[in-house]
Amino acid sequence: MKKSFITLLPLLVFVLLALLFADRLAAPRMNGAIDSPLIGKPMPELPLAGWPKDIKPPYIINLFASWCAPCAIEHPNLIAMQKAGVTIIGIAYKDTQANIKKYLKAGGNPYKAVLYDDKGEAAILLGITGVPESFAVDAQGIVRARQQGPFADADTINDFVREMRK
Amino acid sequence: MIVEIGHFAFILALAAAIIQAVSGLMPRDSLAASAIAARASMALLGLIMLAFAGLEYAYITSDFSVLNVIMNSHSLKPLVYKIAGVWGNHEGSMLLWILMLTVFGALIATLPTIDDPLLRRRALGVQGLLATGFIAFSLFTSNPFLRTDMPPLDGNSLNPVLQDLGLAFHPPTLYLGYVGFSSVFSLAAAALLTGQVDNNWARIVKPFVALAWLSLSAGIAMGSKWAYYELGWGGWWFWDPVENASLLPWLTGTALLHSLLVLEARGALKRWTILLAVVSFSLSLLGTFLVRSGVLSSVHAFAVDPLRGTFILMLLSVYCGGAFSLYALRAPMLKTIRLFTPVSRESGIVVNNMILVTMAATVLTGTLYPLLMDALGLAQLSVGAPYYNATVVMMAIPLFILMGAGPMLPWKRPGRWLFVRPLGLCAVIAIAATLISGIKGALPMVGFGTAVWVMASSLSILWVARKNITLKTLAMSLGHFGLGLAVIGMMGTMLWKTEDIRVLNPGDTYTVGRYDLRFDGVRDVFGPNYGASEATITLGAETLHPQKRWYPVSESETTESAIRLTALDDLYIVLGERDLKFGPDAWVIRTTIHPFVSTLWAGFSLVVLSGLCMLGYSFKRKRAA
Numbered sequence: 001m002k003k004s005f006i007t008l009l010p011l012l013v014f015v016l017l018a019l020l021f022a023d024r025l026a027a028p029r030m031n032g033a034i035d036s037p038l039i040g041k042p043m044p045e046l047p048l049a050g051w052p053k054d055i056k057p058p059y060i061i062n063l064f065a066s067w068c069a070p071c072a073i074e075h076p077n078l079i080a081m082q083k084a085g086v087t088i089i090g091i092a093y094k095d096t097q098a099n100i101k102k103y104l105k106a107g108g109n110p111y112k113a114v115l116y117d118d119k120g121e122a123a124i125l126l127g128i129t130g131v132p133e134s135f136a137v138d139a140q141g142i143v144r145a146r147q148q149g150p151f152a153d154a155d156t157i158n159d160f161v162r163e164m165r166k
Numbered sequence: 167m168i169v170e171i172g173h174f175a176f177i178l179a180l181a182a183a184i185i186q187a188v189s190g191l192m193p194r195d196s197l198a199a200s201a202i203a204a205r206a207s208m209a210l211l212g213l214i215m216l217a218f219a220g221l222e223y224a225y226i227t228s229d230f231s232v233l234n235v236i237m238n239s240h241s242l243k244p245l246v247y248k249i250a251g252v253w254g255n256h257e258g259s260m261l262l263w264i265l266m267l268t269v270f271g272a273l274i275a276t277l278p279t280i281d282d283p284l285l286r287r288r289a290l291g292v293q294g295l296l297a298t299g300f301i302a303f304s305l306f307t308s309n310p311f312l313r314t315d316m317p318p319l320d321g322n323s324l325n326p327v328l329q330d331l332g333l334a335f336h337p338p339t340l341y342l343g344y345v346g347f348s349s350v351f352s353l354a355a356a357a358l359l360t361g362q363v364d365n366n367w368a369r370i371v372k373p374f375v376a377l378a379w380l381s382l383s384a385g386i387a388m389g390s391k392w393a394y395y396e397l398g399w400g401g402w403w404f405w406d407p408v409e410n411a412s413l414l415p416w417l418t419g420t421a422l423l424h425s426l427l428v429l430e431a432r433g434a435l436k437r438w439t440i441l442l443a444v445v446s447f448s449l450s451l452l453g454t455f456l457v458r459s460g461v462l463s464s465v466h467a468f469a470v471d472p473l474r475g476t477f478i479l480m481l482l483s484v485y486c487g488g489a490f491s492l493y494a495l496r497a498p499m500l501k502t503i504r505l506f507t508p509v510s511r512e513s514g515i516v517v518n519n520m521i522l523v524t525m526a527a528t529v530l531t532g533t534l535y536p537l538l539m540d541a542l543g544l545a546q547l548s549v550g551a552p553y554y555n556a557t558v559v560m561m562a563i564p565l566f567i568l569m570g571a572g573p574m575l576p577w578k579r580p581g582r583w584l585f586v587r588p589l590g591l592c593a594v595i596a597i598a599a600t601l602i603s604g605i606k607g608a609l610p611m612v613g614f615g616t617a618v619w620v621m622a623s624s625l626s627i628l629w630v631a632r633k634n635i636t637l638k639t640l641a642m643s644l645g646h647f648g649l650g651l652a653v654i655g656m657m658g659t660m661l662w663k664t665e666d667i668r669v670l671n672p673g674d675t676y677t678v679g680r681y682d683l684r685f686d687g688v689r690d691v692f693g694p695n696y697g698a699s700e701a702t703i704t705l706g707a708e709t710l711h712p713q714k715r716w717y718p719v720s721e722s723e724t725t726e727s728a729i730r731l732t733a734l735d736d737l738y739i740v741l742g743e744r745d746l747k748f749g750p751d752a753w754v755i756r757t758t759i760h761p762f763v764s765t766l767w768a769g770f771s772l773v774v775l776s777g778l779c780m781l782g783y784s785f786k787r788k789r790a791a
Contacts, residue, residue, distance in 0.1 A: 007497040011490035024461040
């Protein structure tokens with residue numbers, strides 16, 4: 001009896017592992033990525049000069065820079081969103097006023113307001129991994145969604161705006 | 167048309183695999199069944215090769231009516247990445263996996279060294295079962311041959327990180343190792359069925375273990391090198407769950423290599439050796455499950471699909487559950503109760519096995535701990551390098567001490583204590599080298615000392631045997647020496663790494679370690695399927711060009727570090743972000759000097775070479791027999 005228990009041990013360990021895996025497979029998953037912890041929480045106050053008190057949510061906060069190639073790619077889509085009536089607040093990440101002015105003059109200005117985050121403090125607070133990155137803030141001021149990387153296609157944009165208007 | 171032939175061959179292969187499994191496992195012994203099982207395995211290999219060729223054809227000709235090609239290729243991609251792109255995705259890599267599985271099936275069918283017809287037939291049967299399950303998995307949940315009726319003009323391209331020569335070789339080598347253990351698993355299950363586990367079985371299994379182990383070692387080393395040079399990760403091991411998944415079968419496989427020696431020489435450790443053979447492949451399957459089911463998040467994870475996860479878990483349960491059940495039933499019949507004298511080669515190997523298996527259990531626990539905590543609803547966490555450094559590294563120290571001493575010990579019992587003097591000499595060399603090197607701190611000193619001790623012991627064994635060096639001695643000495651060398655490389659990179667991060671304007675000069683560098687600015691360059699910012703950094707008469715690449719088709723960015731290699735150290739430059747605060751063309755540049763990296767790679771290469779010696783030696787022995 002004692003002897004056969006030892007040879008049974010590997011099977012027991014394996015069964016326990018298999019049960020664990022089955023449980024984890026059945027559990028809901030987030031496609032391997034953990035979404036922003038800000039989601040479902042009020043938008044934090046950002047340490048930036050000139051925060052526009054008169055702009056009321058819902059709006060989209062878009063972090064961008066003139067030196068960022070993907071930002072230039074998503075720029076026409078931001079203009080289209082603005083034309084469709086979406087309020088977008090731009091945060092220029094580690095950039096200069098002169099460069100941003102030039103950039104917005106050339107590509108058009110989709111932003112209701114542009115703030116400057118030259119030290120990247122707002123970026124750290126928002127936990128961004130790079131630019132462009134956008135946050136949808138609903139009418140109650142709650143962060144509803146985050147978009148990492150550019151708005152490249154209509155589906156992504158529609159889903160995002162729908163979250164903001166919820 | 168050619169793609170259809172491939173698809174058709176793949177479906178036929180399922181039938182061939184079923185025939186191989188049934189004829190191999192049929193209880194009644196008959197010559198006809200043996201012949202059918204062997205021929206089915208050859209037919210299976212041929213069909214899978216045809217299927218693989220069909221998929222390669224679709225990739226090379228950029229046939230965008232095949233879904234898998236659309237998702238993972240692009241017409242502008244260089245040819246070599248089109249070829250390698252086949253296994254850069256879940257479906258295609260599964261096909262490669264199956265190809266390897268059938269290669270090992272054919273080897274079991276044809277190797278003349280397997281002199282027990284019943285063992286061969288049973289092993290072919292188990293191998294056929296494995297092939298049946300995985301071909302069914304591939305056909306039903308991840309078929310690479312599916313077409314679309316609306317072919318697009320061009321594909322979505324391959325993840326740019328994977329567009330590298332490292333990709334062409336790293337996965338196939340690693341798979342050869344993972345899947346190589348399938349043959350060891352089949353032979354172990356077959357031995358449990360026939361009830362014959364003896365030194366003859368050890369002799370039969372050895373070349374398979376050697377081939378799998380050497381491929382796994384090479385695959386791990388290549389992956390580590392790829393991460394270091396091409397991905398700009400700046401390190402060579404990260405304790406990522408999937409890296410751990412490749413380390414686990416390596417650890418138990420290494421234990422198996424050593425326990426086979428005892429089984430062959432003394433006819434002992436039968437149950438334990440069989441268990442290691444089953445566990446090594448089970449851990450390979452576990453790795454496959456972890457990578458492809460998405461239960462763990464990892465840099466290596468494929469696209470997540472719960473159905474696939476369920477299917478692989480089912481296969482895992484059938485194969486591992488089946489093998490462990492068979493083990494529980496049959497292993498008690500294997501009798502080998504023999505006591506070893508404490509100071510003997512076999513005792514050394516038993517302790518070596520215990521340490522290696524404890525290491526594997528520790529790594530497995532660390533890898534699965536986040537899953538367990540999440541399952542129990544206790545916490546969401548990840549286990550990082552500190553855990554492994556505190557546990558595995560500590561276990562490595564006694565292992566290395568043993569690695570130096572063990573090979574000098576005689577089998578059975580020491581008649582005369584001849585090994586004491588050379589071992590003492592090695593210890594003196596190790597202590598002297600540590601004191602001369604000027605290393606400070608207890609752990610680094612012990613690490614360096616044990617590495618020197620292992621190297622000295624290996625060299626002294628070669629010296630003693632200098633007139634008549636066999637491949638066996640060479641395999642052992644090279645493997646141990648290589649590991650010692652690798653540890654010295656690891657210590658060097660950890661202890662003497664110099665890192666420097668600064669913002670530079672064009673024309674600025676700076677000094678890091680022994681290098682005087684000048685930053686000459688950043689310009690835009692264009693490759694076939696990407697655009698890049700490329701810096702020019704001058705070092706004497708040479709220029710280095712780190713890049714940040716932007717791939718518009720897949721909308722992703724990669725870092726191409728510039729690396730200058732010397733025997734002494736690696737100069738490693740990464741281009742960071744632009745920083746306009748410091749000037750219109752100011753950029754962040756990270757410069758790192760990694761000393762002794764070439765030592766690390768040289769050590770790994772020796773380990774792989776020792777595997778080759780072992781493979782050669784395990785064949786040579788058989789020809790004589």
